[in-house]
Amino acid sequence: MSLGNNAGPSKRFLQWSRLSFPWARLRPGRFTHAMLRPSLLVHLTTLTLIVLAPALLFSAFLIFRFSEQQEELARSQVYDMAEIVSNAFDREVVALLATARVLATSGAIEEENFPSFRNRSVRALKDSGIVADLVDDEGMVVISTAPTQTDEPAIQQHERDVVSAARESGNAGVSGVAYDPRIKRAVFLVAVPTSDAPGSRFVVVLTKPLESLERVIEKGSLPGAWSVVVEDRAGKKIFSAGAADGQMFGPRVFAAESLDAPPHAGGGAEEQIVAANTSYLTGWRSTVSVSTEIIERPIMRSWYALIAVGLILTGFSIVLGILTGRRVARPILELSRQARAIGRGEPAVTVTTNIAEIGDVSKVLNRASRERIEAEEQTRLLMREMTHRAKNQYALVAAIARRAARESADTGQFLDTLSDALASLARSADLLSSQNWESVELSALIDNQLSAFGVQTRRIRYSGPKLRVNASVAQTIGLALHELATNAAKYGALSVDDGVVTIDWSYDDVFRMEWRETGGPPVKPPTRSGFGTLVTQKMTSRGLGGKVSMSFAETGVVWSLEAPTESAEPVTGKHGD
Incomplete structure (x- = not known):
């Protein structure tokens, strides 16, 4: 019974002490955390004291020098x-x-x-x-x-x-x-x-x-x-x-x-x-x-005055640090709530404050919130677009595979044909991905597809106005260029040291593009229509909705493309090699 009577007052005293002394509610972990990461109030108060300290030290130095000068x-x-x-x-x-x-x-x-x-x-x-x-x-x-x-x-x-x-x-x-x-x-x-x-x-x-x-x-x-x-x-x-x-x-x-x-x-x-x-x-x-006391008396008065002023300024600095800290901490806490809202993907309300920097940060966070929401919408649209493009790619690859299977004499030829086509598509995909799958410059597409065939050595030369082509056109033309370059490297102008390939294009009422080989061995028309013909003529004409012609002159192959103007978009400037 006595234990129960004693427990009541002790419990009430503990509760009273926690209410009277807020620091008593801090657990050791929180106290250590507060010491390692002080609040803004502590930082500002410390800053004001640090700013005040040099002035007090300089005043003490002046008094010390004054005392020496007075004695002298x-x-x-x-x-x-x-x-x-x-x-x-x-x-x-x-x-x-x-x-x-x-x-x-x-x-x-x-x-x-x-x-x-x-x-x-x-x-x-x-x-x-x-x-x-x-x-x-x-x-x-x-x-x-x-x-x-x-x-x-x-x-x-x-x-x-x-x-x-x-x-x-x-x-x-x-x-x-x-x-x-x-x-x-x-x-x-x-x-x-x-x-x-x-x-x-x-x-x-x-x-x-x-x-x-x-x-x-x-x-x-x-x-x-x-x-x-x-x-x-x-x-x-x-x-x-x-x-x-x-x-x-x-x-x-x-x-x-x-x-x-x-x-x-x-x-x-x-x-x-x-x-x-x-x-x-x-x-x-x-x-x-x-007596030295007569000399020291005004100096001691100066020391006492410095101590009194120092105490007053220290107290004022602490109060100023606390008031300023509270004034700054409130909008910062609102910024943290704004940031958490952005993290949850919710709209962030702009913080109202008369501190310019915090107001600017709040505006940036608000803008970031809107941009994130817009980016998420764009991401969803892009995912749908990527799904659509992936389906188209899969369909294109399947069509290439089926046609290559029909046109190939054996499995090795089929794998080589399919591998080259996929490599061409992969290079076009890499180039398009760097442009967000929107459009690429025609000259960049030529460099991308023909880099392995000597476009850097001026054996392959191109010129024409600066044009951009969309993703579908880029993949179609890329496949055609790769197939033409492969044939030229095996049988045409690129198979000999003096052979040259010239690529020209123009853009007025229609989009025209021409591949011309010169300096190579005599060319003979193929005896049968194979996978190369499919890619350079049929797939290109259907993919661009235009006309493709291919002649096998004795001086070299000439491949011509004529497509609607929607296939390309002019850009200021001109490329030429």
Whole structure:
């Protein structure tokens, strides 16, 4: 009882699954067949996807090339920006060196009028924040424009090295970052000797706060998320602007407590494009960096857009393939029904469709249906005609056989005579069958019957207008020509090398045809009427309803035929050999 209760729900579930999932109704054989021979819908959908694929692949290739070009462009821009930043700071230093050279040429220094030098320097550097110092050959500050003095040395040790190098070489020098206790700021200085010759007694030193360099590169002059760091020869930071640790900041110089911090040119551990340029004038290193994420972000947006567009186009292609497939499949199915109707021999109704090719095929099938029905009618008529002709052939063969039996002296002669006549009829039948048993050209009939007797060697020559004769006339004339040629080959013109047979015919009020032999041995009339006479005269005259005459002149046999015009039909042109 429990089995029966469980069987009901299982059966209902199976039925529900088959209704809900049509593919569940496919047997393995049908599924395999569907995979091996997909439907038109599948083919069209696949075709649309194949057409779409190159466009998507080409778009992906363009994005890939775009990403490479963007990275190359970004690297080029970073290198250019590093050089631009370095040149900008060099211009600031060059301007400071120019001021220092002007002050170094003051006559007050040669006269050792230091207060005058200080007054001139104060006027030249007014409101600039720059401090001017005159340093002697012992490294001591002789006079200074600093607003306050401290117990700490005004010139730090590494700055003393720059001043000493300028005095000894006679060339200007630029220091790195230092801290000036007098103005309590991070600074850098330039040193210009008062003489171009090595060993100058005095050196003019201009000390400039780093914060004055903020105006060199402003925040708006950098692309977003780019970082710039300028460092001196010792790696101490002079300037920073851009993005670091994911945060944007403007131009920034560094306080004294941060001068010894390690260099930093970008944010975090993310991958960056970095370029650096070292100034030949100052030895300062300008480093520009940008995160590759900034470059990849628009590229990723392009990839996402391509994927989204690709999915949309793929869905659209599938829907388009299905709709087009259904539109094409319906008339094709109607074509198959039309073809099956043709196979059954039934009239095929033309398929109505707006697809030109299918409409043309349907018209062809409709025409084929009509032609098949007509051909079947013609076949039935032809069968009846063939039956009628076969009866006539049988009657003709029987008549030939009876007459040959009467005219033959023995069985061998009878068989030879009958065999030759049947061979002649067979050749005529072959020729007529190639013309659908309608009619043949008279010249073709002559070639057909006399090919074995030398018609190709010009021993048998013929000429006359182009005529066609029907099947009955062709068989009758064919037998006569074959019999005449056989006799000529045995006893007449064709039995010697110099003999010639000439066949002429004309067509006006009657149809005339003449066989004339020349160049052969002397001819004598036969002593009795045999089978040859029957074929060449009696059968021919009765078969064509005309007159036949045959003369046995000493120069050769002359056979003439005169028949009504219905025996032949003129064709344009003329044959002659």
